[in-house]
Each structure stands twice: as C-alpha cells, then as structure tokens.
C-alpha cells in the first residue's frame with residue numbers, strides 16, 4: 001500500500017473582495033463579492049511507505065494547503081486523496097491515530113502545563129495503551145535528551161527544546177507517517193542537526209514515512225532522496241535530489257592555490273579555447289568556472305600540465321540553494337520533470353466546508369498574503 005496517493009488534487013479558496021473607501025465598505029456590507037484563489041492546481045504524486053520526501057516551493061506555492069488536505073484539516077475542492085488507504089477528511093478519528101504532524105510555528109502542546117502532562121493527555125487522545133506509551137516515551141526521551149524538560153511548562157522552553165518536545169508528541173502513538181511543516185525553522189545549527197539525525201533514525205528503525213516542507217534546503221540535503229517542487233500550485237519537479245542538481249547545475253568552480261603569485265594572464269591564455277572563465281582570488285588564488293558542457297578533467301589536465309606550482313585544488317559544486325533559486329525564478333524544472341497538466345477550469349467552486357472555513361479563518365492571521373511574480 002502506498003503511504004500517500006494523490007491524484008488531480010485541487011484546492012480553491014473563496015476570498016471576500018473588499019472595495020475601497022467608506023462607500024466600498026458600505027457596499028460590501030450589503031452585497032459581498034468574492035473571488036477564487038486556487039492554491040493547489042490538480043497535482044498528482046505518490047509516496048511509497050518508508051520514504052522521506054521533501055516538499056518545497058516559495059511562499060504561497062501551496063505547500064501548507066497540500067499538507068492540510070493530507071492531514072484532513074482541509075477538504076479538497078476536487079481530486080482524489082488517500083493517506084495510508086484513508087480519505088483523510090472523512091475518517092478523521094481512525095486516521096489521526098496513524099499520522100503524526102508537526103507544524104513548526106504552531107504547538108500541539110498545552111502552554112501552561114508540564115510537558116509530561118501534555119504527553120499524557122495526548123496518550124489519551126490517541127488511545128495508546130499505558131505500557132506501550134511508557135516504552136515509547138522512554139525511547140523518545142532518551143533519544144532527544146528531554147529528561148530535564150519533562151516537568152517544565154511549555155511556555156518556559158526555548159524554541160529548540162519545544163521543537164524536540166513537539167516531535168515526541170507527534171510520535172507517541174507510533175504513527176507510520178509523519179508530516180513536518182518547517183520543523184527546523186528558527187533553530188540553531190546544533191539543534192537542527194540533532195533533529196535531522198533523529199528523523200533519519202526514526203525512518204531507518206521504524207520505517208516512518210516522512211513528508212517534509214521546509215525553506216531550509218539543508219534539511220532536504222540531509223534527509224531526502226526525493227523532492228517535489230511546487231510553484232504556483234503546480235508540481236514543477238518530482239524526482240531525485242541528485243538528478244535535480246545534475247540537470248540544473250550550470251557548471252562547477254575549480255579553485256587553485258599557488259605557491260606564489262597566481263599566473264592569471266598565463267592561465268587565461270592556456271585555456272582560451274576551452275570556454276572556461278577565470279576570476280582572481282587573493283594574490284595566490286584563482287578560480288576557474290567550468291560550464292557543464294566542458295569536461296572538468298580536460299580543463300584540470302590543461303592547467304595542471306602547465307603549472308608546476310599548484311599547492312591546492314578544490315572543486316566546488318553549485319549548491320542546491322542556487323539551483324532551486326534558479327528554478328523558482330524560471331518557474332520550471334523542465335527536462336524530465338513531471339509537469340502537471342494545465343489548469344482545467346473551475347471544479348467544485350465552493351470548497352469551503354465549515355471546517356475548512358474555520359481553518360482558513362484562523363490560519364491567515366500569522367501569514368503575509370504572499371505571492372511571487
């Protein structure tokens with residue numbers, strides 16, 4: 001069985017238009033006007049059990065909306081959606097016991113009571129048998145070194161401490177799928193690394209499927225073999241991280257350090273026919289940019305063959321941040337990506353059930369109304 005199976009999934013929101021000025025406000029009172037915002041546009045993807053998949057995109061791309069549909073908080077406008085074989089918004093009670101959710105900016109813990117008391121309440125919510133709960137809690141507390149924190153109220157915890165507690169809370173009932181929305185946001189590098197290691201371990205030992213949205217591409221590098229990239233509600237790339245890098249990388253930089261003054265003019269002359277470019281570093285260093293279509297080993301051989309005084313060579317790959325930024329800018333990851341079909345007219349115009357509307361109302365307060373151009 002697939003962990004997540006999504007077909008032609010769409011979410012539209014109905015947003016009230018507000019007219020300008022006092023007369024506009026008065027008109028709004030009597031006759032409201034609405035417009036549709038399509039946050040997710042007929043996306044299709046499948047995630048097998050045990051995979052860690054990154055779900056990325058710029059602000060407003062539709063990541064959170066997808067996660068909310070996958071976790072049953074929002075009802076899709078159209079399309080099909082199965083998570084662990086369940087339709088999330090239909091079988092809420094049974095379903096939530098199989099998933100864990102961490103929204104980086106929102107807590108599932110009670111603010112004023114001790115962490116351990118929150119855990120106990122969650123045990124009851126998820127109906128975890130006492131013995132199983134104890135065993136699980138001990139394991140998680142040890143892994144994330146929470147011992148000292150358990151009796152403190154959540155409001156007294158630092159962000160990093162709270163995040164570790166949130167992770168425990170989301171895993172107490174041993175869910176087979178974990179949804180993480182910006183799990184490392186605002187954390188220092190030590191805690192980030194700790195959390196990444198912990199997630200890898202959970203995935204390895206318990207086969208937990210993880211879907212992760214993040215703006216921190218180092219989370220993706222550390223955890224995911226696969227990424228799904230979203231732009232303006234559509235999937236623009238679905239595949240391996242390495243393939244993405246290989247396809248999009250426009251070249252590599254090779255840095256040289258010399259025993260004396262870097263012979264820049266000579267180097268330029270030497271490689272003039274290769275299509276590489278040189279930039280000076282400090283006196284003793286220089287960097288050669290080798291575009292993708294030029295062989296690195298040919299370029300290297302040319303330089304090394306002619307200069308005796310090279311002390312150090314370093315090849316620098318284009319980093320994922322640069323690649324992803326470039327893809328966002330162009331709005332397409334082209335070759336080999338699974339481009340979703342064009343938007344096919346409005347389907348099921350009124351998306352908002354009472355539940356969805358409530359989620360929507362509470363939800364935008366903490367966010368900018370963002371869109372990229």
Ligand SMILES: Nc1ncnc2c1ncn2[C@@H]1O[C@H](COP(=O)(O)OP(=O)(O)OP(=O)(O)O)[C@@H](O)[C@H]1O
Pocket residue numbers: 013014015037038039057058059060061062063064065066359360361363364367369370371
């Ligand atoms: N409840 C809502 N009502 C109206 N519009 C919404 C609602 N939720 C999201 N949107 C709109 O849908 C689009 C997608 O938003 P979403 O929050 O899913 O993006 P995101 O990729 O998670 O962005 P971010 O990285 O900022 O969290 C945006 O244009 C947003 O303004």
